Amino acid sequence: MSLRDQEAFLSNIHPFEVLSHDQMNICIKNMDIAYYPKDTVLMSPEKISENFFIIIKGIVHEYNEEEMVMDFHQEDSFDANSLIYGQTKHTFKVYEDLICYELNKATFLTLIEQNPEFKDFFLNNLVNKIQVLKNKEFTSELSSFMIARVDDTIIHEACMVEEGTKLLDAIEQSINYKTSTIIVKMNGDYGIITDSLLKMKVLLQGRDLNIPVEEIAIFPLISVQKDDYLFDAFSVLIKRNIKRIGVKNSQGEMVGVIEQIDVLSHFANHTYVVDSKIKKAKTIENLKEASNDLINTIKTLNAKGVKVHHISNLIGQLNLKVYRKLYQLVVPEELQKDACFIVMGSEGRNEQIIKTDQDNALVVRDGVDVEQYRPYMEKTTQILLDFGYPPCEGNIMVSNPFWCKNVSDYKKETAKWIEAPDMQNYMDLAIFFDSFAVGGNKELLINLKDDLFNKLHDKDVFMAYFARATLTFDTPTKIANFMTKSHNIDIKKTAVFPIVQGIRSLALRERIRETTTVKRIKILLQKKVLSEELANELIEAFEVVNTLRLKSQLIKLQDGKEIDNNIDTHTLGKIERDLLKDSFSIVNSFKKFITYTFKIDKIS
Structure with a gap:
C-alpha cells in the first residue's frame, strides 16, 4: 500500500482525519503492517501491547474474562486506553486472520499531545464522545436548515413604547419605524399590538385613540433568544398559530421581531403548507390530504439532517392539530365543551413520528351522558384508520x-x-400519565391528573413496582450480542422504552406535568433528581436510538415494508455501531440508577 493509499485509508477512520498534514506523515512513518493468525492473543491484563491497532482485514474479539463484549472489523481500531493508562482489564484475541496497521505507543501519545481534537476523542467523557461521533456521522447531511440561528434571519427593528403611552402617539411612532407592529413595555414585561388587533379592539369597537397602549396590548409577547435555533422559533410559530415572535438578547431585552414569512423564506420547506392545509380544512377529506402530507414532511426534514427531536417536536405539533381539527369536525359544537379529547403514549409525549398506532381517549364532564358521544368516537377511530393511523393492539382507542x-x-x-x-x-397508568389534551375542555384532564398525584402521595411501594417496568426488557451489555448472533434488534424495547419508563416514573413521583421525555429530563435536572452528567447522557442516548429507529423506519416505508421498531444491525456503519454501543451502556447505567432510586431490589 502506497503512502497516498495509507493516508486515504486513515482519513476515513475517525479521529485520524483531524490530524494535520505533518501529523499524518508522522503517523504513517511510524506505522507498520502486521499479520496475526486466528487465536492470537494481541493483548490481555498480563500482556499489555505497545501498539495501537487499526484493522485492514480480519476480525478481533474483545473478552471480559470468558465473555465476549465487542467485535472489531475492517477500519475499527483499538485499544487507546491500554496505551494511555498502561493497563487493560480485557483480552483481545484474533477471531479471523488479521492484517492490521500497528502505530507504536510513543507516536500515538505524541499525536495526542500535539492535537487537542485527537486527544479529546480518546479522553472525553461519554457525552462528548457521542456528540463527536454524531457530528462525524451527520456532518455531510447538515445544512443551514439545521444550524441556522434566529440571528441569521431578518430581525425587524422594534417600535418600542412604554406603558402609559397614548395609542395615537404609538401609531405615529410605528409609522416612522415603517412597521405595523408596536411592542409595549410594562413592568419589565413585553406585550404586542398588531394591525389586526387595532381593527378588532379599536376600529370595530369605536374606541378613543387616546387610550393608553396597555389597554389593548396582548401580554406576554411570545419570544425567543437571538442565538436560539431558527428551527425552534419556527416550531413555536407553528404551535402557537402566530405570525410573528419577539427576539431578545442575552440580557433579556427585546431587540425586535421576526415574521413568519421571513422564517418560511429562509427554510422554504413543506411544513407551512401542511399547517395551512390543517387550519383551512373544512371537511374530513381536506384533513386527510393534510395528514397524508406529513410523511413527505418527515422525509424532507430527515434528508436535510434535522435532528430527530426537532422533527418529533414539529411533526408532533402538526399531528396534534390534525386531532384537534378532527374533534371539531366530528363532534357537534354543543358537545365539544363538555368533554376533553386526549392523546396518550408516544403521541401524548410528542414523540411519535411515523404513524404507528392510535392511543387516544375521551374524558366527559360528570353529569353529562357519555352515550351521546360514543357514535362520534366510533367515527373518529374509523377516520383515523383511514388517515393511516393503525389500530392500537391493546385497543387503547x-x-x-x-x-x-x-x-x-x-x-x-x-x-x-x-x-x-x-x-x-x-x-394503563403509564399511558394515561402521558396524556395530553388536544380538543375540548382541557380542565377535565388537569383535574384528573391532580387527583392522580394526590392518590400517589406516600405510595413508595407502588412507585417501586411501577418503576420496575423499566427493567422489563433486556438491554445488551455487549455489542457482540447483536452484531454476531442476530440481524435485528428491537430498539424500542432495548433502549427507547427503558429511558421513557424510567423518566416517566421519576416524573410521576415528582408530580411533573410535562409529558415530553427530554423536557422531563431537563426538569428532573433542575430539581436535582438527576445529575448533569446522567441527564446529558440520557438526552444524547435518546437522540441516537430514535435517530437509528427513524432511519430504519423510513427505509422500510420506502421499500413498502411493515413499519416496526427493529433495526438491522448488520447494516450499521462503524460510527453507528459505536453510537449504539455507548447508548446501550448509558441505558444500562440508568437502569441501575432506577433500581437504586426506587429500591426495586427490595420488592418481591
Whole structure:
C-alpha cells in the first residue's frame, strides 16, 4: 500500500482525519503492517501491547474474562486506553486472520499531545464522545436548515413604547419605524399590538385613540433568544398559530421581531403548507390530504439532517392539530365543551413520528351522558384508520368504552390501578400519565391528573413496582450480542422504552406535568433528581436510538415494508455501531440508577 493509499485509508477512520498534514506523515512513518493468525492473543491484563491497532482485514474479539463484549472489523481500531493508562482489564484475541496497521505507543501519545481534537476523542467523557461521533456521522447531511440561528434571519427593528403611552402617539411612532407592529413595555414585561388587533379592539369597537397602549396590548409577547435555533422559533410559530415572535438578547431585552414569512423564506420547506392545509380544512377529506402530507414532511426534514427531536417536536405539533381539527369536525359544537379529547403514549409525549398506532381517549364532564358521544368516537377511530393511523393492539382507542367515560369513572379506574396493581394496570397508568389534551375542555384532564398525584402521595411501594417496568426488557451489555448472533434488534424495547419508563416514573413521583421525555429530563435536572452528567447522557442516548429507529423506519416505508421498531444491525456503519454501543451502556447505567432510586431490589 502506497503512502497516498495509507493516508486515504486513515482519513476515513475517525479521529485520524483531524490530524494535520505533518501529523499524518508522522503517523504513517511510524506505522507498520502486521499479520496475526486466528487465536492470537494481541493483548490481555498480563500482556499489555505497545501498539495501537487499526484493522485492514480480519476480525478481533474483545473478552471480559470468558465473555465476549465487542467485535472489531475492517477500519475499527483499538485499544487507546491500554496505551494511555498502561493497563487493560480485557483480552483481545484474533477471531479471523488479521492484517492490521500497528502505530507504536510513543507516536500515538505524541499525536495526542500535539492535537487537542485527537486527544479529546480518546479522553472525553461519554457525552462528548457521542456528540463527536454524531457530528462525524451527520456532518455531510447538515445544512443551514439545521444550524441556522434566529440571528441569521431578518430581525425587524422594534417600535418600542412604554406603558402609559397614548395609542395615537404609538401609531405615529410605528409609522416612522415603517412597521405595523408596536411592542409595549410594562413592568419589565413585553406585550404586542398588531394591525389586526387595532381593527378588532379599536376600529370595530369605536374606541378613543387616546387610550393608553396597555389597554389593548396582548401580554406576554411570545419570544425567543437571538442565538436560539431558527428551527425552534419556527416550531413555536407553528404551535402557537402566530405570525410573528419577539427576539431578545442575552440580557433579556427585546431587540425586535421576526415574521413568519421571513422564517418560511429562509427554510422554504413543506411544513407551512401542511399547517395551512390543517387550519383551512373544512371537511374530513381536506384533513386527510393534510395528514397524508406529513410523511413527505418527515422525509424532507430527515434528508436535510434535522435532528430527530426537532422533527418529533414539529411533526408532533402538526399531528396534534390534525386531532384537534378532527374533534371539531366530528363532534357537534354543543358537545365539544363538555368533554376533553386526549392523546396518550408516544403521541401524548410528542414523540411519535411515523404513524404507528392510535392511543387516544375521551374524558366527559360528570353529569353529562357519555352515550351521546360514543357514535362520534366510533367515527373518529374509523377516520383515523383511514388517515393511516393503525389500530392500537391493546385497543387503547376512544372507540373502546373503557377509554371513553366520565371524570368520576376515570377516578375510580386510577384508584383501581393503584390499589390493585398488576402489569396491565401499570401500563394503563403509564399511558394515561402521558396524556395530553388536544380538543375540548382541557380542565377535565388537569383535574384528573391532580387527583392522580394526590392518590400517589406516600405510595413508595407502588412507585417501586411501577418503576420496575423499566427493567422489563433486556438491554445488551455487549455489542457482540447483536452484531454476531442476530440481524435485528428491537430498539424500542432495548433502549427507547427503558429511558421513557424510567423518566416517566421519576416524573410521576415528582408530580411533573410535562409529558415530553427530554423536557422531563431537563426538569428532573433542575430539581436535582438527576445529575448533569446522567441527564446529558440520557438526552444524547435518546437522540441516537430514535435517530437509528427513524432511519430504519423510513427505509422500510420506502421499500413498502411493515413499519416496526427493529433495526438491522448488520447494516450499521462503524460510527453507528459505536453510537449504539455507548447508548446501550448509558441505558444500562440508568437502569441501575432506577433500581437504586426506587429500591426495586427490595420488592418481591
